[in-house]
Amino acid sequence: MSDLTKIGVIGAGNVGAAIVNALVLRNIGKEIIFFNRDLNKAIGEAMDIDDTIPLVSEMQIKATNSYKDLSSCKIIAITVGARQKKNETRLELLGRNAKIIEDVVKNLDIYAPKAILIMVSNPVDILTRVAQEISTRENNKIFGSGTVLDTSRLRFQLGKELNVNRKNVHVHVVGEHGDSEFAVWSNAIIGSIKLEKFPLNKNTDLKKLKTKLWIS
Template structure:
């Protein structure tokens, strides 16, 4: 059961931040939301618009603010602030600008809400989560990023449609960078407890074709949406709501969030990337070791190297 005092803060009143706030209200995931933006009028406009729906929904409170102090005592604070990639750019292209924003934001959050769980949504989410962890004084389990949760949800839904099974019966993970080097761990993919390699494939397709098609889908889906509407917001907002619910209810669900890799993954002790973790009331409660074949291990190392290079470029 969600606490009667549950409070969620959101940093940034842009497309993603506002949609996260709206989704939390629509789905009734907490009792109080604070939408913070440096420009108070922007936060007010978004909040007042969302607030008009509350009389038709479950009673809750949503507050606009440009004061970090209003985020004190939040159970969870969601960071969405940052520069968005322009047409033709990748998420990593925004790193330099967004790194400074994350550092300054985390310092303020440490000051006003040192015990809150901090969820990074801003891109490039893996490197920014690493920067946030290095900047913050709070325990590392209290800071993680949205990682490849959305990519995994996209994969499970689309693959389920292709195989004509419910998405809940598709058990497969996208791991690594939330970006161009992410990949599907096909060797560990199960459909309703049956290995994908042993599952009946629709007529006219091969397993190799399906694997290639859906690997590309997970990598390109966000870019394809961005090209058509200029941003992505609905999917990630739902991901955030699910993570918020899991934390507030201490449900201990497994999500591939941005976290520092366990040494057993063999990619170094510093890199942060999307890996399956148990999420509950204390944030990351445990990181799980996902079995991989030699090819997938190489892909993981390549993804980690790419993220390390991006991180290290900030100091050059």
């Protein structure tokens, strides 16, 4: 059991629900405060996740639309934001989502000023900076998820293509989480072997494989 007692998740969309579910499955925290402006949405998602708790470990999920309930959370993940439209880049989301994040952070400064904030909303890097400039808390208490998900996706797909355990695949995606990010192929290793020297299937071309994985 983690020593984290209460964790907050703001936003009951797919990402927020996935985070709450992961916290339950990994037995992190004793109480999760699941915040959403539409209370019924948070209640519905919480009820679905509640069904798994008896199979894992005892934990409480509290659905709420009141910032006051987040007051004693040590960590709060922020997942709220406008949906990305077709052909819209993450950077084009900035204007709409910055206003949403500004409102959220100002409320958290009032009710949970000591909590560590983890920004997941897109464009995540810029919104993390926006949150740091708006918030009265120290900058080192506001993090962004960055390219963690992109890195995980690339490692999974590369491991699948090479038919190796994904835990032995080490490659990183760096930069801004969006159109300008890139994979650091020069430092990619499989186990302890450089990707460039890793024995590939005779029908596999490394250059084409890199292009295929990164475009996808």
